[in-house]
Amino acid sequence: MSNEIIKNLLDALSVSPENIPLRMQVAAMMMNEQLYVEAASQYQEILSRSYGNNKAQLGLAASYYYQKKYSAAIIIYEQQQSELSKEEKVLFIKSLIKENSIKQAIDIYQQLLASDPGFADEEIDSHLRLTSTSAIDDDFFPDEDSSYFMEKPDLKFADVGGMKRVKDEIAIKIIEPLKNPDLYKAFGKKIGGGILLYGPPGCGKTFIAKATAGEINAKFINIGLHDILDMWIGNSEKNLHEIFEMARRNTPCVLFFDEVDAMGASRSDLKQSAMRHVINQFLAEMDGVDSNNEGVLILAATNAPWSVDPAFRRPGRFDRIIFVEPPDETAREEMLRSMLQGKPVAEIDAKKIAAGSADYSGADLKAVIDIAIEDKLRESMSKGSIQPLNTKDLLKAVKQHRPTTTEWFSSARNYALYANESGLYDDILRYLKINRGNK
Secondary structure, eight states, X not given: OHXXXXXXXXXXXHHOTTOHHHHHHHHHHHHHTTOHHHHHHHHHHHHHHSTTOHHHHHHHHHHHHHTTOHHHHHHHHHHTGGGOOHHHHHHHHHHHHHTTOHHHHHHHHHHHHHHOTTOOOHHHHHHHOOOTTSOTHHHHSSSTTOTTTEEOOOXXXXXXXXXXXXXXXXXXXXXXXXXXXXXXXXXXOOSOEEEEEEOXXXXXXXXXXXXXXXXXXXXXXXXXXXXXXXXXXTHHHHHHHHHHHHHHHTOSEEXXXXXXXXXXXXXXXXXXXXHHHHHHHHHHHHHTSSSOOTTEEEEEEESOGGGBOGGGGSTTSEEEEEEOOOOOHHHHHHHHHHHHTTSOBOOOOHHHHHHTOTTOOHHHHHHHHHHHHHHHHHHHHHHTSOOOBOHHHHHHHHHHSOOTHHHHHHHHHHHHHHSOXXXXXXXXXXXXXXXXXXX
16 A cells, blocks of 8 residues: 555656655655665655755665665764764664774764663664673773873964954953963962853854863863763763863863763753763862862853753853854855865855855855865866866855754744843844844
8 A cells, every 4th residue: 555655656746856845755655665775766866956955865874774885874874963863873873883883883872872871772782882891991091191082282263263252251261360370369260160152053162162272282172972971870970080180180271071061951850860970070070179170271062051050050160151153254254265275266255155154154164165066076077177166156055055053043042032031141132133122
C-alpha cells in the first residue's frame, strides 16, 4: 500500500516538480520503506532546487548511512553538527565507528551524554564505553602543564573587527587590573574574576576570548563541555578541578568555557544528580574555596544566558555579563576582506556586500563566501580555467543565505521584554531599537 502511495505522489511530483514539501514527504516515506537509494535521489533533487535545505541534507546523510556510505554521511553530519537531533548524533557516531574515527566518535558521544546522561546504545557502548577500571583521568592530562588544552595566542584586539564596547568592558575588568595592579589593589579589587559573553552564535565570542589572552600575553585554555563531562560519575568533577589547577599554575591565564549554558542550566531543572555535582564543583572552583584564583581570568560563552543558573552570576563569579552582537557594517567589511585573502578574486566591493548583509554573523559571512566559491568551482570546471570571485557572486550568495542570527533574536526579544526585571538584557533591546516602555 505504501509503495502505491509513493508511486501516486511521484506522479504528482512529475506535474509539480518544484513542490519541496511534497518531495520531502516522498523521501521520508521511501526511508520508512528502506528505499534508501531512491530516497537519496529525492533529497539530492531537493538540494538542487533548495540549496542548503538542512532537513534534506540530514535526510541524505541518513540515506547514505543505511547504504553503508559512511564517509559521505560523516561529511554532511560534520557540516550540520550544531543542528543534529539525538537520533542523528547516534547515526553520526556509528558512522565514525565504522570508519574507525574513534576519537571523534568519543567527542560526539560525550556531547550526547551531556544532554542525555541516561542514554545507552548497545552497539555504541560496546565500542566506546570504558570499563570502570579504565581510568580515563590518567590520560586526560598527559602531564602537569599539558599543552593539549593550553595555548599562547598571538591574536590582539586589533585583529578583531569592531566590538569596541565589548573590548572596553573586557579591558576594565581584565586587562587594566593586570597593567595597574597597585591601583586596583588600593581599591581592594582582585586581579581575576569572570565575564560571561552572550549573544547569537557565530559572532566571535571565542575569538574575542583568545584576543583577550593575547592582549595580556597570557596563556589560554579553551574548554568545551565535552572536555569536562565523563561518562562515569565522579570523573567529571576531577577533570574540572584539574583544569582549574592547571590555570592556577600558569597565571596569568585566561580560562575560557564554551557552551556554559549546558553546564550552568538551572540546577532545579536537572534531574540527574551527577550533573548537579559537576555544577556545584564548578561554582566551588570559581569561588576559590580551597585555592587562590588570583590571576585566573575566567571567560565563558553562551547562546542562551536565560538558561544559566543565577548562582553563576553572583559577585566573584560571572559578575559581568557582556552582549556580543553581530558585527556592524564596518566590521563586516573588514571580515570580508580578511576572509577573501588568498582566494582568487576580481575586484570586490566589500563595502557594498557589507551594506547588504545586515545582521549577518561572522559565521554567516563565511557561509556566504563558501556558497559563492562552490558556484565558482562549478563554473571554473565547466570553462576549464579559474574564474575569480566578484562582487556579483557574493551578492548572489547573500540572497541565498539568510542570517542565522534572526532566529536567535526572535527568542531573545521575548526574554528581553518579559523576563528582564534586572535589566540584564537591555543591550538586546537597544540593538533591536525597542523601548521597554512600548511593548
